[in-house]
Amino acid sequence: MTVSLLQLGLGGMAAAQGALANTANNIANANTPDYARRDVVLATAAGAAGGASLFGNGVQVEGVRRSYDQFLAGALQGLSSQSAADRTRAQALDQLDAVFADADLGLGAAMDQAFGALGDVANRPADAAARQLALARIDQLARRFNTVGQQLATLEAQGQARLQADAAQVNARLSELRQLNAQIPALSAAGQAPNDLLDQRDRALLALGELLPVHTVTNADGTLHIYTPAGAPLLVEQTASTLEAAPLPGDPRQLGLRLQTGSASQWLTTDALVGGSLGGTLAFLGQDLAPIASLLDALARGLADGLNAAHAQGVDATGQPGQALLAHDAGTLRPPGAAISLRALSLAPAQLATGVAALAQPALGNTGSARVARLDIAQAPLDVSQPVALVFADPPTQYSLTGLPGGDLLNQPYTPGQALPPPPATGAGWRLLLTGTPAAGDRFDITRNPAPGADNRNALALQALARQPLADGATPAQGYAALVGEVGGRVQSGRDQAGVSERLAGEARQRKAQVSGVNLDEEAAALLRHQQAYQACARVLQTSQSLFDALLSATGR
Amino acid sequence: MRVPTFHSSTHQFQAIEDRLARQARLSEQVATGLRVTRPGDDPLAAAQAELSRSELATLGREQRAARLAQGLMASADEALSRGTGALQSARELLVAAGNGSYSAQDRHSLATQLRAIREELRALIATPDGAGGFVFGADAGQGEAGLGLALRVGEDGCHAASVDGRAAFLALPEGNGVFTTASAAGNAGSGWIGAGSVADPAALTGHRYTLTVGGAPGALTLAVQDVDTGVTVQPAQPLTLPAELTVDGQRLRLEGTPAPGDTFDIAPAGRQGLLPLVDGAIAWLEDAALPAHLRHEHLGLSLAGLDRALEAFSLLRSQVGSEQGRAEATLLEGESRTLAVTARRSQLQDADLAEAVSSLQSNQAGLEAALKAYASIGQLSLMRLLP
Numbered sequence: 001m002t003v004s005l006l007q008l009g010l011g012g013m014a015a016a017q018g019a020l021a022n023t024a025n026n027i028a029n030a031n032t033p034d035y036a037r038r039d040v041v042l043a044t045a046a047g048a049a050g051g052a053s054l055f056g057n058g059v060q061v062e063g064v065r066r067s068y069d070q071f072l073a074g075a076l077q078g079l080s081s082q083s084a085a086d087r088t089r090a091q092a093l094d095q096l097d098a099v100f101a102d103a104d105l106g107l108g109a110a111m112d113q114a115f116g117a118l119g120d121v122a123n124r125p126a127d128a129a130a131r132q133l134a135l136a137r138i139d140q141l142a143r144r145f146n147t148v149g150q151q152l153a154t155l156e157a158q159g160q161a162r163l164q165a166d167a168a169q170v171n172a173r174l175s176e177l178r179q180l181n182a183q184i185p186a187l188s189a190a191g192q193a194p195n196d197l198l199d200q201r202d203r204a205l206l207a208l209g210e211l212l213p214v215h216t217v218t219n220a221d222g223t224l225h226i227y228t229p230a231g232a233p234l235l236v237e238q239t240a241s242t243l244e245a246a247p248l249p250g251d252p253r254q255l256g257l258r259l260q261t262g263s264a265s266q267w268l269t270t271d272a273l274v275g276g277s278l279g280g281t282l283a284f285l286g287q288d289l290a291p292i293a294s295l296l297d298a299l300a301r302g303l304a305d306g307l308n309a310a311h312a313q314g315v316d317a318t319g320q321p322g323q324a325l326l327a328h329d330a331g332t333l334r335p336p337g338a339a340i341s342l343r344a345l346s347l348a349p350a351q352l353a354t355g356v357a358a359l360a361q362p363a364l365g366n367t368g369s370a371r372v373a374r375l376d377i378a379q380a381p382l383d384v385s386q387p388v389a390l391v392f393a394d395p396p397t398q399y400s401l402t403g404l405p406g407g408d409l410l411n412q413p414y415t416p417g418q419a420l421p422p423p424p425a426t427g428a429g430w431r432l433l434l435t436g437t438p439a440a441g442d443r444f445d446i447t448r449n450p451a452p453g454a455d456n457r458n459a460l461a462l463q464a465l466a467r468q469p470l471a472d473g474a475t476p477a478q479g480y481a482a483l484v485g486e487v488g489g490r491v492q493s494g495r496d497q498a499g500v501s502e503r504l505a506g507e508a509r510q511r512k513a514q515v516s517g518v519n520l521d522e523e524a525a526a527l528l529r530h531q532q533a534y535q536a537c538a539r540v541l542q543t544s545q546s547l548f549d550a551l552l553s554a555t556g557r
Numbered sequence: 558m559r560v561p562t563f564h565s566s567t568h569q570f571q572a573i574e575d576r577l578a579r580q581a582r583l584s585e586q587v588a589t590g591l592r593v594t595r596p597g598d599d600p601l602a603a604a605q606a607e608l609s610r611s612e613l614a615t616l617g618r619e620q621r622a623a624r625l626a627q628g629l630m631a632s633a634d635e636a637l638s639r640g641t642g643a644l645q646s647a648r649e650l651l652v653a654a655g656n657g658s659y660s661a662q663d664r665h666s667l668a669t670q671l672r673a674i675r676e677e678l679r680a681l682i683a684t685p686d687g688a689g690g691f692v693f694g695a696d697a698g699q700g701e702a703g704l705g706l707a708l709r710v711g712e713d714g715c716h717a718a719s720v721d722g723r724a725a726f727l728a729l730p731e732g733n734g735v736f737t738t739a740s741a742a743g744n745a746g747s748g749w750i751g752a753g754s755v756a757d758p759a760a761l762t763g764h765r766y767t768l769t770v771g772g773a774p775g776a777l778t779l780a781v782q783d784v785d786t787g788v789t790v791q792p793a794q795p796l797t798l799p800a801e802l803t804v805d806g807q808r809l810r811l812e813g814t815p816a817p818g819d820t821f822d823i824a825p826a827g828r829q830g831l832l833p834l835v836d837g838a839i840a841w842l843e844d845a846a847l848p849a850h851l852r853h854e855h856l857g858l859s860l861a862g863l864d865r866a867l868e869a870f871s872l873l874r875s876q877v878g879s880e881q882g883r884a885e886a887t888l889l890e891g892e893s894r895t896l897a898v899t900a901r902r903s904q905l906q907d908a909d910l911a912e913a914v915s916s917l918q919s920n921q922a923g924l925e926a927a928l929k930a931y932a933s934i935g936q937l938s939l940m941r942l943l944p
Contacts, residue, residue, distance in 0.1 A: 030562055030563060031562075031563050094597070101594060101595045101596075103603075103606060103610055103906075106607075108607050109614075111611075112610075112614035112615070115614075115618065119618040119622060120621065122622070122710055123621065123622055123710045123718065124688045126688060127689075364723060364828050365728070365827070454690065454708075456709075456710065460709070460710075464712070464713065466615065477611035477612075478608065480607060480611075481604045481605070481607040481608045481611070482604065484596045484600075484603050484604050484607050485600045485603065485604030486600075487596045487597070487600075488596030488597050488598070488599070488603045488604070489600040491595075491597030491600075492597050492599075495597065506568070509564065510564060513564035514559045514560075516561075517562070517563060518561060518563065519560060519562055520562045520940060521562075521938060521940075524939035524943055525939060527943065528943060
């Protein structure tokens with residue numbers, strides 16, 4: 001019996017020692033993130049003779065159990081993946097936000113200054129300083145567009161660099177997981193779960209999940225198979241795939257993600273990658289940056305085409321038709337062919353086409369009240385090689401146009417407010433509109449403009465472009481305001497989404513920590529408990545010793 | 558429910574971080590005075606503020622054009638008022654020249670005064686617009702010949718920046734505006750015909766007529782023939798001078814003593830320039846050899862011409878006045894609209910400073926409380942109580 005007392009005491013002390021060691025390990029790892037708390041599993045010791053002894057055989061440590069709920073861990077995996085994606089997208093959108101930050105230095109202000117300068121030229125068409133300023137402001141507008149385009153291109157480059165860096169990170173994690181896949185089954189076969197390795201694998205899996213969304217399958221022998229949500233294999237047994245960011249075959253300027261498994265490779269589509277920072281970056285590049293860039297491009301093209309078209313309808317101070325003011329060059333931003341690269345062509349101040357080639361004047365002897373309201377341009381360039389005369393017959397319900405390039409129009413009926421020559425006749429390319437009532441014999445002469453440098457009619461048309469629907473049916477100012485609103489809306493929604501998914505991931509982390517986290521007070525209580533148990537078992541040994549002493553003194557001489 | 562130590566302390570610190578972030582955002586708002594600096598702060602307000610800014614720039618552009626138009630129309634109006642004064646003094650000079658007791662010397666001095674008025678009128682026609690051009694005709698460098706190219710500025714050319722002065726300076730109607738009268742060159746007698754007036758506008762034909770004096774001295778007759786149709790409108794009738802007759806709606810007056818065989822021509826009125834009109838008046842004033850009866854005739858025509866000029870100036874002035882009124886209305890409306898749009902822009906993007914400062918202070922208090930709470934977490938622990 002004393003022998004068994006000794007055994008019992010020793011057994012208890014050993015168990016308490018093991019429990020204390022485990023508690024110490026828990027306390028030491030209290031601040032280690034993603035550490036799963038360990039519990040010692042104490043059980044009554046099995047006896048040598050099949051466990052049928054009267055008083056029991058003491059306690060033994062059966063093993064160390066890791067507090068881990070795979071369902072909670074799985075939920076955290078998915079939510080943290082989503083949160084990483086939203087966070088990456090929100091950060092990139094914040095940078096996009098900064099591009100459109102200062103309203104007074106933005107594109108809208110540059111457009112207004114350009115139109116304002118054109119208005120000043122319309123006020124004083126013969127002033128060379130006003131013309132020079134107008135050309136300078138148009139140049140400034142082109143540069144401002146280019147600056148914004150450049151900033152968008154920089155954001156794209158940063159996103160692509162991030163794709164490459166994250167793909168390299170994925171490969172590193174996969175190789176780490178592959179090594180663990182080799183080690184864990186070997187140690188599990190010995191009977192005890194390799195808790196540290198399992199913790200390490202959890203950590204690596206969570207880090208991988210923050211890069212791209214994964215699905216995992218745990219096998220009976222403890223190995224893990226990892227797939228993308230679409231089913232592409234990332235890690236199967238000992239075969240780890242390699243991920244790289246490579247230019248797409250269809251469009252070398254875009255980067256896509258290619259998964260190489262052995263000798264086969266496949267492209268991961270954006271639909272499959274809804275999660276992780278890779279998914280977030282791809283979402284930003286494809287769904288946010290590309291549409292904003294093409295909106296900007298549409299605005300730039302509309303403005304350039306509108307200005308060039310209106311300028312070409314007029315003539316400059318030397319009588320030459322207006323040349324192009326702005327040119328687009330091929331840019332570096334998606335989609336292919338998108339040109340956010342405007343260039344203001346260098347024109348001399350005298351080459352600003354402020355005038356119209358033809359001038360309509362009433363003759364001095366007119367007795368009626370008819371006056372020239374407008375000379376519209378139906379087809380540029382105008383043919384001013386010969387003067388055209390508009391004469392009203394007696395009574396003035398008929399008119400004749402003589403000198404038109406396509407042939408004279410004689411004795412045509414006249415309706416007040418009618419454009420002459422009436423469509424579809426093109427005549428010399430212009431259409432004349434009169435106000436008032438002509439008298440019999442009234443005459444209007446349409447001749448070449450003798451001083452186009454002092455004529456401001458085309459400058460008025462250029463200034464009026466600010467109210468024309470140049471940007472997909474909206475005026476330039478409305479188009480830019482819509483662009484700003486679009487950017488702001490995306491930024492705000494990205495921020496909100498990131499906030500929501502961060503909160504969800506935080507709650508999942510909390511639920512997991514409730515099961516797996518270390519509570520120092522709990523460990524302190526365990527320390528106390530096992531310390532007492534150790535002391536009690538030591539006291540058992542002491543009792544066994546005193547029993548033996550008593551026996552010896554009783555039988556000794 | 559278990560409370561894991563590590564997780565709960567990081568979770569509590571998150572609240573402090575959120576407070577710090579909000580503090581930073583609020584102090585930026587207070588420092589810049591703007592609630593919306595980036596589109597992401599408030600997308601709708603950012604877009605609307607952008608539109609307001611653009612509208613302010615457009616209004617500024619329109620104001621510049623309207624101000625230019627108003628200034629130019631004011632100087633045109635002032636020039637025309639001076640011109641009207643000059644024309645009236647010219648008229649007075651000519652009326653004085655009709656005094657029969659004046660000698661050639663007196664008329665010559667009147668002509669000199671008329672020359673001075675002519676120079677004044679010439680300078681007025683070339684009133685500069687401050688940018689190398691002329692108010693009455695936009696083309697610099699062509700002088701009087703450039704009159705007529707009217708410059709319009711502003712949105713859709715709604716304001717006039719120069720005035721078409723041709724009707725007043727280049728194309729005045731001759732005579733009474735409808736027809737002119739003249740003695741034929743070879744007349745022997747000393748009769749003259751007045752400028753005439755319109756008796757019945759409906760009866761006007763626009764044809765040329767010839768009045769022929771026939772008969773014998775002392776028993777003169779007058780016949781009127783329509784030159785264009787060849788019809789004799791009035792056969793020879795006894796003529797007593799001074800004679801007033803009406804031919805096809807045109808009232809004519811013959812005075813003096815014409816000789817038999819004298820003819821007088823009536824023709825539809827053409828156009829003459831203002832300066833040639835004044836030059837004509839100076840010419841006959843200085844012509845000492847001009848017979849008195851022809852002087853009377855030229856006086857009548859010049860006076861009629863000056864009356865036409867005064868009418869044209871008055872018409873032009875009313876046009877200038879209406880343009881000026883339009884420019885001023887645009888300026889006033891633009892000012893009030895600018896104020897409204899500026900207020901709207903401020904409402905959209907400016908920070909309510911009182912609200913921001915009070916939020917800042919309440920956030921500060923919350924931050925202090927959170928920091929104190931965090932510091933006290935570690936105080937209570939079973940670890941401290943273990944022996």
